[in-house]
Amino acid sequence: MSRKERSFSVWGREKLLDEQYALVREVLAFSGLKEDFLAFYDTPEPFFEYVHSREEGMTVLVLENKDTWFILRKLFRETGKNRIDGIRIDALIYAEGAH
Numbered sequence: 480m481s482r483k484e485r486s487f488s489v490w491g492r493e494k495l496l497d498e499q500y501a502l503v504r505e506v507l508a509f510s511g512l513k514e515d516f517l518a519f520y521d522t523p524e525p526f527f528e529y530v531h532s533r534e535e536g537m538t539v540l541v542l543e544n545k546d547t548w549f550i551l552r553k554l555f556r557e558t559g560k561n562r563i564d565g566i567r568i569d570a571l572i573y574a575e576g577a578h
Contacts, residue, residue, distance in 0.1 A: 480518070481519060481522045482496050483522075485517050485518070486519075489517070496517075496519070503517075526572070526573065526575075527545075528570060528573075529548075529552045529555070529571045529572075530570045531555045531561040531568065531569055531570065532561065532569050533569070534569050537569035537570055538566065538568055538570075539568075539571075540563070540571050542571060542572065542573050543573075543574065543575065545573055548571055551568075552571055555568075555571070
């Protein structure tokens, strides 16, 4: 199972393994368990972009939440509007944060 799924299934927090992996390794070692005991794999986040309009001096909104990126892209496509709080957004970029 993926790192976040395993983390959630064991501790109820999907980012615990990301945030506390050194501590988890220590607990596993103390318990006599190898690091592969949790049997997870890493799933890197892809990079997404959506260009609503190509303009000189484009305004780009970088998002670290995939759901927000998909919702805004859907709204921009369906409505043809690309303003948030009066600011024109020409492109959306989804990029994974540090954790």
